[in-house]
Amino acid sequence: MALIACSECSKAISDKAASCPHCGAPVEPRIQLKGFKKVFSEENLDRLAKNADDRAARGGAGCFRFVVLIVLIVLVAALFL
Numbered sequence: 001m002a003l004i005a006c007s008e009c010s011k012a013i014s015d016k017a018a019s020c021p022h023c024g025a026p027v028e029p030r031i032q033l034k035g036f037k038k039v040f041s042e043e044n045l046d047r048l049a050k051n052a053d054d055r056a057a058r059g060g061a062g063c064f065r066f067v068v069l070i071v072l073i074v075l076v077a078a079l080f081l
Contacts (some may be wrong), residue, residue: 009022
């Protein structure tokens with residue numbers, strides 16, 4: 001059993017509670033990933049998955065910029081030798 005903060009009143013409540021005993025707000029369903037200590041809500045996991053998909057869609061641009069930067073550094077170094 002772990003204590004989490006209520007999303008409404010921010011008081012400490014059990015992660016097993018269905019609702020906050022202080023204000024009555026329902027507790028978001030949470031899942032715990034095997035091997036991780038931190039508990040993530042499904043909303044946070046969805047946001048993380050979306051961010052990973054966005055990075056994957058942009059994937060090649062970062063590598064191309066890195067290669068161009070290295071080529072420019074080599075060219076500038078060659079000018080001064």
